[in-house]
Amino acid sequence: MKPYKTIIIDDELPAxxxxxxxxxxFPDIIEVVGEADNGNIAVELIDSAQPDLIFLDIQxxxxxxxxxxKQIRYNPVVVFCTAYDEFALRTFDSLxxxxxxxxxxxxxxxxxxxxxxxxxxxxxxxxxxxxSGKLNFLNKREDVTSIPVKSGDRVVFVKVEDVSxxxxxxxxxxxxxxxxxxxxxxxxxKKMEEKLIxxxxxxxxxxxxxxxxxxEVHKHFNNRYVLVMDDYEQTRLTSGxxxxxxxxxxxxx
Amino acid sequence: xxxxxxxxxxxxxxxLVRLGxxxxxxxxxxxxxxxxxxxxxxxxxxxxRYEEDIRIILKGAESSQDSAVVIELIDELNQLIQTIxxxxxxxxxxxxxxxxxxxxxxxxxxxxxxxxxxILNTRLQLNAGDxxxxxxxxxxxxxxxxxxxxxxxxxxxxxxxxxxxDSGKPETAKLHxxxxxxxxxxxxENFYSELRKNMIAIRGFFYYxxxxxxxxxxxxxxxxxxxISVFLFFYFLSGGAVGRxxxxxxRYLLNxxxISVSIALLYVLIMMPQQSGLLIGFHILKTxxxxxxxSLILGFLAxxxxxxxxxxxxxxxxxIIQKQVLIFLSTFFSILITLLIIMAAxxxxxxxKENISIHFENTFYLAFIAILVAGLRIVFNILNLRIxxxxxxxxxxxxxxRELKNQAELNAxxxxxNPHFLYNSLNSIAGLAHLDPDKTERMAISLxxxxxxxxxxEDKTYATVEEExxxxxxxxxxxxxxxxxxxxxxxxxxxxxxxxxxxxxxxxPLVENALKHGLAKITEQGIxxxxxxxxxxxxxxxVYDNGPDFPDEPVTGYGLQNLHDKLQLLYGDDAVLNxxxxxxxxxxxxxxxxx
Numbered sequence: 108m109k110p111y112k113t114i115i116i117d118d119e120l121p122a123x124x125x126x127x128x129x130x131x132x133f134p135d136i137i138e139v140v141g142e143a144d145n146g147n148i149a150v151e152l153i154d155s156a157q158p159d160l161i162f163l164d165i166q167x168x169x170x171x172x173x174x175x176x177k178q179i180r181y182n183p184v185v186v187f188c189t190a191y192d193e194f195a196l197r198t199f200d201s202l203x204x205x206x207x208x209x210x211x212x213x214x215x216x217x218x219x220x221x222x223x224x225x226x227x228x229x230x231x232x233x234x235x236x237x238x239s240g241k242l243n244f245l246n247k248r249e250d251v252t253s254i255p256v257k258s259g260d261r262v263v264f265v266k267v268e269d270v271s272x273x274x275x276x277x278x279x280x281x282x283x284x285x286x287x288x289x290x291x292x293x294x295x296x297k298k299m300e301e302k303l304i305x306x307x308x309x310x311x312x313x314x315x316x317x318x319x320x321x322x323e324v325h326k327h328f329n330n331r332y333v334l335v336m337d338d339y340e341q342t343r344l345t346s347g348x349x350x351x352x353x354x355x356x357x358x359x360x
Numbered sequence: 361x362x363x364x365x366x367x368x369x370x371x372x373x374x375x376l377v378r379l380g381x382x383x384x385x386x387x388x389x390x391x392x393x394x395x396x397x398x399x400x401x402x403x404x405x406x407x408x409r410y411e412e413d414i415r416i417i418l419k420g421a422e423s424s425q426d427s428a429v430v431i432e433l434i435d436e437l438n439q440l441i442q443t444i445x446x447x448x449x450x451x452x453x454x455x456x457x458x459x460x461x462x463x464x465x466x467x468x469x470x471x472x473x474x475x476x477x478x479i480l481n482t483r484l485q486l487n488a489g490d491x492x493x494x495x496x497x498x499x500x501x502x503x504x505x506x507x508x509x510x511x512x513x514x515x516x517x518x519x520x521x522x523x524x525x526d527s528g529k530p531e532t533a534k535l536h537x538x539x540x541x542x543x544x545x546x547x548x549e550n551f552y553s554e555l556r557k558n559m560i561a562i563r564g565f566f567y568y569x570x571x572x573x574x575x576x577x578x579x580x581x582x583x584x585x586x587x588i589s590v591f592l593f594f595y596f597l598s599g600g601a602v603g604r605x606x607x608x609x610x611r612y613l614l615n616x617x618x619i620s621v622s623i624a625l626l627y628v629l630i631m632m633p634q635q636s637g638l639l640i641g642f643h644i645l646k647t648x649x650x651x652x653x654x655s656l657i658l659g660f661l662a663x664x665x666x667x668x669x670x671x672x673x674x675x676x677x678x679x680i681i682q683k684q685v686l687i688f689l690s691t692f693f694s695i696l697i698t699l700l701i702i703m704a705a706x707x708x709x710x711x712x713k714e715n716i717s718i719h720f721e722n723t724f725y726l727a728f729i730a731i732l733v734a735g736l737r738i739v740f741n742i743l744n745l746r747i748x749x750x751x752x753x754x755x756x757x758x759x760x761x762r763e764l765k766n767q768a769e770l771n772a773x774x775x776x777x778n779p780h781f782l783y784n785s786l787n788s789i790a791g792l793a794h795l796d797p798d799k800t801e802r803m804a805i806s807l808x809x810x811x812x813x814x815x816x817x818e819d820k821t822y823a824t825v826e827e828e829x830x831x832x833x834x835x836x837x838x839x840x841x842x843x844x845x846x847x848x849x850x851x852x853x854x855x856x857x858x859x860x861x862x863x864x865x866x867x868x869p870l871v872e873n874a875l876k877h878g879l880a881k882i883t884e885q886g887i888x889x890x891x892x893x894x895x896x897x898x899x900x901x902x903v904y905d906n907g908p909d910f911p912d913e914p915v916t917g918y919g920l921q922n923l924h925d926k927l928q929l930l931y932g933d934d935a936v937l938n939x940x941x942x943x944x945x946x947x948x949x950x951x952x953x954x955x
Contacts, residue, residue, distance in 0.1 A: 125791035169883040210787030253921040261936040
């Protein structure tokens with residue numbers, strides 16, 4: 108069996124050194140033909156050298172591992188080497204031959220080699236969508252817990268759970284806490300909505316409310332609702348016509 | 361201006377009331393006076409009368425003429441009486457008129473069953489002859505009229521109008537217009553409101569109050585006395601008497617006069633027997649005038665003497681028990697001496713034998729009071745001391761609890777080395793092991809001392825700038841394993857700041873952030889700068905990096921919330937965290953007023 112022509116892609120020198128060293132112990136399976144320390148070089152190298160196998164780190168500055176996979180035209184066999192936690196990486200089982208969780212032992216590397224020995228044929232075309240979805244899931248698993256707000260000469264942190272709602276006017280977004288304190292933010296309501304998608308609901312072009320602090324929902328005419336927030340002022344907010352279905356969806360939960 | 365308005369309104373009101381009281385009947389005034397004197401004795405607020413229909417039963421009538429007389433009387437009464445009906449009945453009566461047979465002569469007997477101010481039953485035993493007399497001088501009329509109510513001795517003498525309600529004997533009484541008027545008023549619907557109006561107009565407000573509410577009024581001095589005692593009790597217990605500066609002369613005078621005047625007032629209020637006199641108020645004032653001046657002088661002198669003595673005591677004695685004993689003696693003797701002085705003054709100016717003996721008597725009482733006052737003073741002092749010590753104890757407890765809470769919160773916020781950092785570092789070190797053993801050793805040791813610092817066995821909240829920067833350097837050395845040439849860092853700290861104390865793990869998270877979110881995100885050369893400097897009275901820590909700008913949106917994983925909370929706990933508003941984007945992007949912690 109011919110050894111796999113291999114390219115090592117990792118931004119950290121020690122990681123590359125280690126893979127090199129370990130691979131040197133299995134010359135009949137792995138033949139290292141190149142290294143890349145960032146995503147751009149990696150793409151070029153892969154497309155030009157057309158290796159059989161790449162050891163790919165996911166977390167790299169600039170282009171990350173996923174970006175690299177999206178951009179290459181050639182499809183090598185992929186072994187992910189990364190520091191995500193094991194449980195998450197198991198989701199990659201179906202998508203790659205093996206993954207190496209840093210720091211990995213020599214024995215673990217050997218296990219990977221064994222899999223490669225048994226593996227025949229080429230890697231199927233990646234289902235990039237699925238990969239991207241899983242990556243996004245891994246990325247976004249951490250819930251946002253605080254929002255930095257510039258207040259005078261300093262930055263204060265407002266806990267997300269303390270925010271009652273965001274209100275947008277022409278230029279700014281105002282954050283209103285459940286204790287009726289308000290802060291001006293530079294960020295757009297849309298960005299807030301994206302980041303806080305799990306905890307907040309957009310009910311109007313100008314309002315983004317904390318789902319956990321909605322106290323009552325009253326039907327209003329014209330496909331609108333009136334929401335009463337469980338904050339200090341018991342704020343009443345009227346939803347926009349276009350957001351009717353979002354709120355209905357919330358009620359059905 | 362206000363005072364004048366009030367006076368004028370009051371005057372007008374009084375005039376109106378008096379005018380309103382003028383009845384159509386010229387006898388009205390006398391009638392009311394009689395009502396006031398005869399129908400009330402101060403034991404009840406209401407005048408006695410029948411409240412239910414009067415059902416008269418005549419017994420022993422021999423001829424129809426007897427009953428005719430009674431019927432005529434009943435008619436007369438019904439014209440006068442508004443509130444109830446009078447009638448002659450055969451059974452179930454509540455007013456018995458018993459005509460004794462001709463041959464028996466009895467002194468007319470009357471019997472009334474009264475509950476509260478309501479007559480329930482009346483029994484009259486009359487002689488036969490009483491029924492024959494003409495109306496004006498009829499004993500029948502005399503007794504029936506008088507038994508429609510209850511009559512008392514007048515307090516201010518008889519009215520001398522010669523009527524039924526005025527005389528004690530039927531022989532001297534004549535049925536007068538006033539008598540009828542009296543019954544008419546007594547048994548009218550608005551008797552009490554008319555009573556009030558007219559009594560106030562004719563006799564004055566105090567008379568009216570005294571008339572109806574005397575039995576309550578009697579308690580007023582007692583209640584007043586109790587209120588004053590309660591007030592004094594709380595005043596002295598609250599330590600209000602002591603004030604901020606313990607031994608100020610003003611305080612002594614104030615307390616001395618307060619006590620002596622209160623004692624005089626209490627004496628008058630409580631010791632004074634329940635006067636049935638109308639003008640208790642005036643009486644009190646009269647007695648007070650003399651005691652008032654006496655007590656002022658007493659208070660002033662005694663307090664002054666006490667002040668002088670106790671100033672010396674406090675200077676020399678600190679033992680609490682000894683101090684209290686001496687204060688007791690000082691109080692007692694100060695009062696006694698003052699009394700003697702006042703007495704001597706009296707003897708000199710008003711020397712008559714009478715006066716002197718009275719004064720000697722009084723002195724015994726007052727000496728007793730002096731002991732009482734001295735004793736009470738000690739009691740209050742001790743009580744106050746105990747309360748004070750309890751409060752102090754509570755304060756200490758609260759302070760301790762607050763400290764514990766702070767400590768717990770700080771502990772919760774304690775910084776750990778980021779586990780991800782650990783993975784990566786160990787991985788890098790493992791990779792180095794065969795290639796460069798010396799470097800491996802150095803890195804492993806750096807990592808280990810970083811952890812030792814993080815564990816913080818001694819529970820210290822603060823570390824010197826030097827110690828913190830040493831740790832940051834070790835951290836960066838290890839990180840350089842991963843970043844290699846891509847990481848370039850400089851650390852600058854002003855010499856005199858190196859020994860300054862700052863919170864542990866203040867700088868490392870900032871640097872870690874700069875690497876994780878800054879330098880790790882770029883592909884070109886990463887530059888990191890750490891500065892510790894002084895600006896006016898503030899200690900400034902700045903960390904520059906050339907990575908991407910701080911985002912405007914909410915973020916996770918920055919660990920800055922944690923840092924921010926810790927700074928809040930330790931410095932409150934004196935710690936400022938801020939960051940600046942742009943060409944020289946940096947994050948800064950300012951510790952205000954630390955230098």
